[in-house]
Ligand SMILES: [Zn+2]
């Protein structure tokens with residue numbers, strides 16, 4: 001699975017486990033930044049090991065911070 005932000009292999013920052021979507025819904029969620037994604041191995045909110053981008057669901061709603 002590639003990171004949606006930096007196109008490198010997506011690994012959990014907390015436990016360095018490569019993220020593998022358990023099903024199609026999770027796979028689709030990776031391209032929808034408003035959907036939070038948790039690491040399947042350690043349960044933490046997934047943070048890309050390479051670009052440090054959190055998949056916490058906040059990226060798709062930046063306009064609300066203004
Ligand atoms: Zn990344």
Ligand SMILES: [Zn+2]
Pocket residue numbers: 012013014015016017039040041042043044
């Ligand atoms: Zn993890």
